[in-house]
Amino acid sequence: MDDFSKDVISEIRDRGITPRPFWYFLLRKWVFWTFAILSIFVGAIALSVADYVFFDNEGVSPAVLIESPLESIFQGAPIVWLILFALFVAGAYLSLKKTQTVYRFKTVKTVGVVAGITVLLGLGLMASDFGHAIYYYLTHDTSLFEAVRQTSDDIVLPF
Amino acid sequence: MxxxxxxxxxxxxxxxxxxxxxxxxxxxxxxxxxxxxxxxxxxxxxxxxxxxxxxxxxxxxxxxxxxxxxxxxxxxxxxxxxxxxxxxxxxxQAFASEDALTLFESIPDELDIAVESDARLRSMHIAKALQRLKPEYREILVLRFFEGKSYDEISDILEMAPGTVATYIARGKMALGKVLQEMNITSV
Structure with a gap:
């Protein structure tokens, strides 16, 4: 053992450093995985609510959609829910990046897979009308949501 | 053993x-x-x-x-x-001249640059040129050409996809060649 090694080990002892326990890393890994899975689930919920808002509730009739598609989509689009969907897909990706091997895949692929899983789950929730249930709860049983709900209606195209 | x-x-x-x-x-x-x-x-x-x-x-x-x-x-x-x-x-920071001499003495052929043959000057120039690169290019070129790491090893060290490593190496080499030309060190 040369002087440098002795200095490092002496420093370790002086600072009272001990190796972090194995459960610390296991817990950290599971926190990231849990957050990733939750993000995917919440993203899927956001997508199912967006689907309900656009097509079933304040949505646009097919006739109006054909006549002025851009305006219809923009005014009817559940912007907030789509932003939430994107945010949670990003959150899931960032969590997965912290895990052992996901960094080996290209960003586009990872984000694509995460978005794909979220959309598939969202489609399943849409089929069970889950979006409607969430939207009803938020508009009837909470007051905070009302301000956010105005967002889509207030957006006006410049043309 | x-x-x-x-x-x-x-x-x-x-x-x-x-x-x-x-x-x-x-x-x-x-x-x-x-x-x-x-x-x-x-x-x-x-x-x-x-x-x-x-x-x-x-x-x-x-x-x-x-x-x-x-x-x-x-x-x-x-x-x-x-x-x-x-x-x-x-x-x-600026290299101390003694430090550079041993750090970049031998230039791997794969780096595709023609630098002068005098070892002392070569090390100095490569060191200066590397410091002018973006950090992501510098660290990848150092790992690949001076630490001798494989693409998979670099992927594990920097936690990026092997394909991205290859892209950065290619861009890093081009950037290094350009810097050396700007410094009038090489004819590449």
């Missing part, structure tokens, strides 16, 4: 004194690596090296055999150096 890195890590978990095996094994290559990344003076290099080994010790239970121990220890060292850069809010 030399203890494997894995066994040395297991021994170090039981007895801190046994950690000296890992320190002695990686000390010189990591010291060179730290200097190649940032052209630090010897005191800063020593401090960074010490902190890196302390971090390695702290995270010994995080090491998994699916990753090479070398890549893992390089990753910790790389992160420590990057943190130091962020703390100091600068990327590089």
């Amino acid at each position: 030399e203890t494997s890195d894995q066994n040395a890590a297991v021994d170090a978990l039981k007895d801190p004194e046994a950690f000296s095996v890992i320190i002695d094994r990686y000390r010189y290559q990591l010291s060179r690596y730290i200097q190649r990344l940032g052209a630090f003076d010897s005191d800063t290099t020593k401090d960074l090296l010490q902190e890196s080994f302390i971090k390695v010790y702290l995270n010994l239970n995080d090491y998994k055999p699916s990753l090479s121990f070398s890549s893992w220890i390089y990753r910790i060292t790389h992160n420590e150096v990057m943190m130091h850069f962020r703390y100091m809010r600068n990327r590089a």
